[in-house]
Amino acid sequence: MVAKEGRPRRGAFVLTAVTTGAMVFALVATPAAGKPPKPTPPPSATPKNVILFIGDGMGPEQVEIGRRVKGAPLFLDGIPWGAVG
Numbered sequence: 026m027v028a029k030e031g032r033p034r035r036g037a038f039v040l041t042a043v044t045t046g047a048m049v050f051a052l053v054a055t056p057a058a059g060k061p062p063k064p065t066p067p068p069s070a071t072p073k074n075v076i077l078f079i080g081d082g083m084g085p086e087q088v089e090i091g092r093r094v095k096g097a098p099l100f101l102d103g104i105p106w107g108a109v110g
Contacts, residue, residue, distance in 0.1 A: 091099055 086099065088099065092102075
């Protein structure tokens with residue numbers, strides 16, 4: 026399956042990539058036969074890790090839509106901030 030320019034066709038490449046990806050997913054997602062799944066640990070009272078997301082380009086519009094979706098003030102509203110000038 027070679028095109029006129031000597032390059033493989035895109036469709037064949039995509040089909041191969043999708044098929045390979047599906048096979049890898051099936052192998053990884055299928056539990057090993059005869060082995061019980063590992064139990065999940067119980068949740069602890071204190072967090073093990075904290076992840077802080079900083080919105081790139083976040084402005085007043087994005088914060089306001091967050092308030093409207095939540096229906097209450099955001100934690101972000103209680104953080105003191107300001108500019109020194």
